[in-house]
Amino acid sequence: MSGHGPATDALPPAGLLRGERRAVARAISRIEQGAPDAAALTAALVPHLGRAHVIGITGAPGAGKSTLVHALLGELLARGQRIGVVAVDPSSPVTGGAVLGDRVRMGEHGAHPQVFIRSVASRGHPGGLSPTTRAIVDVLDAAGFDTVIVETVGAGQSEVEILRVADTRIVVCPPGLGDEVQASKAGILEIADLLVVSKADLPGAEATARDLREMLQLRTKPPAGAWKVPVLSVSAGAAPGRAAHQGLAALVEATLEHARHAGHGRRLHADARTAAASARVLRLAASDPFVAANGITCVRGGPGQAEVRMTLRPDHLNFNGTCHGGAIFTLADTAFGLAANSHGAVAAGIDAHITYQQAVGAGETLSAQAREVSRSRRLAVYRVDVTREDGRVVSSFTGTVYLNGEQHE
Ligand SMILES: Nc1nc2c(ncn2[C@@H]2O[C@H](COP(=O)(O)OP(=O)(O)OP(=O)(O)O)[C@@H](O)[C@H]2O)c(=O)[nH]1
Ligand SMILES: [Mg+2]
Numbered sequence: 490m491s492g493h494g495p496a497t498d499a500l501p502p503a504g505l506l507r508g509e510r511r512a513v514a515r516a517i518s519r520i521e522q523g524a525p526d527a528a529a530l531t532a533a534l535v536p537h538l539g540r541a542h543v544i545g546i547t548g549a550p551g552a553g554k555s556t557l558v559h560a561l562l563g564e565l566l567a568r569g570q571r572i573g574v575v576a577v578d579p580s581s582p583v584t585g586g587a588v589l590g591d592r593v594r595m596g597e598h599g600a601h602p603q604v605f606i607r608s609v610a611s612r613g614h615p616g617g618l619s620p621t622t623r624a625i626v627d628v629l630d631a632a633g634f635d636t637v638i639v640e641t642v643g644a645g646q647s648e649v650e651i652l653r654v655a656d657t658r659i660v661v662c663p664p665g666l667g668d669e670v671q672a673s674k675a676g677i678l679e680i681a682d683l684l685v686v687s688k689a690d691l692p693g694a695e696a697t698a699r700d701l702r703e704m705l706q707l708r709t710k711p712p713a714g715a716w717k718v719p720v721l722s723v724s725a726g727a728a729p730g731r732a733a734h735q736g737l738a739a740l741v742e743a744t745l746e747h748a749r750h751a752g753h754g755r756r757l758h759a760d761a762r763t764a765a766a767s768a769r770v771l772r773l774a775a776s777d778p779f780v781a782a783n784g785i786t787c788v789r790g791g792p793g794q795a796e797v798r799m800t801l802r803p804d805h806l807n808f809n810g811t812c813h814g815g816a817i818f819t820l821a822d823t824a825f826g827l828a829a830n831s832h833g834a835v836a837a838g839i840d841a842h843i844t845y846q847q848a849v850g851a852g853e854t855l856s857a858q859a860r861e862v863s864r865s866r867r868l869a870v871y872r873v874d875v876t877r878e879d880g881r882v883v884s885s886f887t888g889t890v891y892l893n894g895e896q897h898e
Contacts, residue, residue: 501533501631508571508633510605517607520624531624537631539754541573544638544744545655547680552661553687553725554640560725560734561638562598564741570636573629574606577622577641605629623654623756653759657747659683662701665693678704681718682747689722689735698722709866716750719743766792766831769897774827783816785823793861793871795827800854811848817855818843821873821886824859828871829890833897836869836890843886847877854878857886867892 504512520527544561546554558574565572599606609622622639629637639655660681678684684705686698701720711717721743723736770790774780774797780787783805789796797820799805805816821843829836849855859873873886 501530501537505628505632506537513605513628513632514607516628517625520621520628521609527624531627534627534631538627539630539757541626541630541634541637542745542748542753543626543630543654543656543756544636545658546638546640546661547642547658548661548687549663550642552663554642554661556725557659557661557685557687557723558638558640559598560723560737561741561744562601562604564737565636566598566601566603568741571603571634572605573626573632573634573637574604575622575625575629575637575639576606576608577610577639605632605634626654626756654756656751656753656755657682657744659685659744661685661687662697663687664689664691664697678708678718682716682751683740683743684718684720685740686720686722687725689724690726694722716747763791765833766790766794769833770795770827770831773830773897774823777823779819780823783819783823785820787823787827788856790827790831792831793828793864793869794859795824795831796856796858797824797827798854798856801849801851803851806851809848811850812853812855814843814845817845817849817875817884818886820855820857821859821875821884822888824857824873825871825886825888828859828861828873829869829888830897834892835895835897836892839889839891841886841888843884845884847881847883849877849883855883862887 502512502516505516516530519530546558548554555576558576562572562574598604607625609625622641626637626639658680660683662684664686678701684701686694686701688694698720705718705720721736721740723740725734725737767790771787774785774787774790774795780797783799784802785797785799787795787797799816799820801812801816805812807813818841822838822841825841826836826838829838855875855877857873857875859871862870862872864870869890869892871888871890873888874882875884875886876882
């Protein structure tokens with residue numbers, strides 16, 4: 490240990506870059522434990538990223554994701570690949586319970602020397618990816634794994650997050666979904682590069698595949714040359730006596746074809762997009778005379794996001810001596826406008842609605858946090874929470890913008 494100076498700490502361990510299991514496991518543990526040098530380690534990985542094909546697999550609980558991962562492992566191993574698997578909150582592992590090690594978890598392939606499996610808890614991020622998931626994917630990428638598979642239970646936020654991490658996003662739909670699930674499929678369609686109907690040996694699988702194909706046809710026609718989302722039916726039942734595997738080779742082909750189409754390292758481009766959006770939000774805020782006149786400052790921006798603050802002055806008060814509703818609206822509307830324009834496309838507000846929950850007085854600092862709720866080609870919807878310093882919500886705002894297709898720069 491004594492030989493490790495600050496200079497060597499900035500380099501990833503050589504064993505990790507050679508793909509040595511112990512080094513990989515140690516790096517992941519340091520990241521998971523939030524060790525003091527974890528941030529330096531992830532930063533040092535950056536020059537070694539972008540080679541692996543990252544596949545994200547999401548879908549409802551019990552949809553058959555882990556079974557599919559196991560089957561994919563078999564197919565990819567047969568092609569001579571080294572594969573890393575990150576299972577976020579695995580609630581129903583294919584083999585064995587949570588007490589068993591990660592390698593045992595994925596059945597026979599889990600123990601294969603070319604396979605590295607890690608389970609992570611999503612740790613207080615309900616339905617979301619563990620904040621360390623991205624860093625673990627980076628470790629596996631830097632360690633030279635050809636494919637990194639991330640399995641996560643689809644529930645709102647995680648689907649959005651998997652969009653940022655994965656190059657190829659596979660949404661698994663088991664057969665026989667009821668009407669209420671139909672509605673949520675619309676969101677699923679937006680993020681899927683491949684739609685997989687799992688458990689194709691069960692009744693109803695064909696109907697589900699037909700449903701999904703119909704829903705895809707209802708979407709706005711993708712532009713020429715855009716990726717066409719295929720619907721694939723797969724039976725991957727791992728248990729002995731189950732119907733033989735079916736549709737797996739076609740799934741692997743479609744996955745590789747998508748990788749050729751979309752490339753690897755999408756999450757790295759997403760980083761660049763995030764940085765550009767953040768800079769744009771700060772720039773737009775700084776060039777807005779109305780924002781300056783009201784003493785509003787922008788503290789943070791990102792794709793579809795903005796946070797602004799305002800310390801209430803005496804001239805923000807109304808005749809009751811509390812903050813004027815118009816001042817709160819101004820603050821919320823500023824966050825709304827910045828978030829809506831963060832992508833670089835000109836967004837014009839066409840509707841806004843606000844509720845007031847609490848009175849506030851001069852001297853208090855209010856914060857407004859805007860986030861994108863939905864976005865299509867022409868319309869986007871934002872939600873803004875206005876809070877006091879203690880975090881209590883003062884006001885809730887929703888707004889819709891029209892996108893005319895023009896760009897800011
Ligand atoms: N008949 C049939 N059953 C399957 C198939 N694939 C998975 N199953 C069963 O479906 C159940 C759930 O499978 P998993 O692979 O654990 O599903 P999951 O989506 O990973 O589940 P969670 O991680 O808990 O969200 C298990 O009982 C599997 O045996 C299949 O192709 N056919
Ligand atoms: Mg699972």
